[in-house]
Amino acid sequence: MIKIAPSILAADFANLGQDIKRIDEAGCDYVHIDVMDGSFVPNISFGVPIIKSIREYTDKVFDVHLMIDEPSRYIRDFKEAGADIITVHAEACKHLHSTISLIKSYGLKAAVSLNPATSINALEYIIDELDMVLVMSVNPGFGGQKFIESSLHKISAIKDVICGRGLKCDIQVDGGISLDNVKKVVNAGANVIVAGSAIYNSEDISSTIKAFREVCEN
Ligand code: DX5
């Protein structure tokens, strides 16, 4: 089953509650929430108080993508704000294994993200512990960038590892995903699709989410 995770980075922050209701009613699976600290990535988005305040607008899964240095410092805060899944970057954690254990100790799902230039070898000793791997198909920090083609090979290599080890681990892809390229990432093995600008900048959010599902599942 494919899961559609609109990124609210492309939403109207002055009407965030409303914009979350729109993707909820359109039948999204997750709300993808991009937290940026201006250090791990060259941009600042928003943090814990915003997540807390949007929690009441939907019951959908909060898929929190932390693009912050040493995220272990804030896992408890994000849990209390309403996160369901927490993704950390392999490149941002000194002690990745203990950070993943910490996320799981709160009863949350745990995921690791890899930047475009990071090898899948970074997953070797952690993938058995994960609920999801996030393959960045742009350099993290901004919405609206161009999809990096080498992500396709990375997704299929990770898929081979997951199948080879008999794991139950989702593969999420994030960055530059549109109705034109989403089929390629699904064919490569991704089953959780993040899309920001392709959804929020479209004329009709609801029909775009439905179109994503249709393209992915046919
Ligand atoms: C980028 C973020 C993405 C971003 C995707 O650092 O992690 O989630 O919002 O935006 P689009 O779909 O516009 O590339």
Ligand code: ZN
């Ligand atoms: Zn993201």
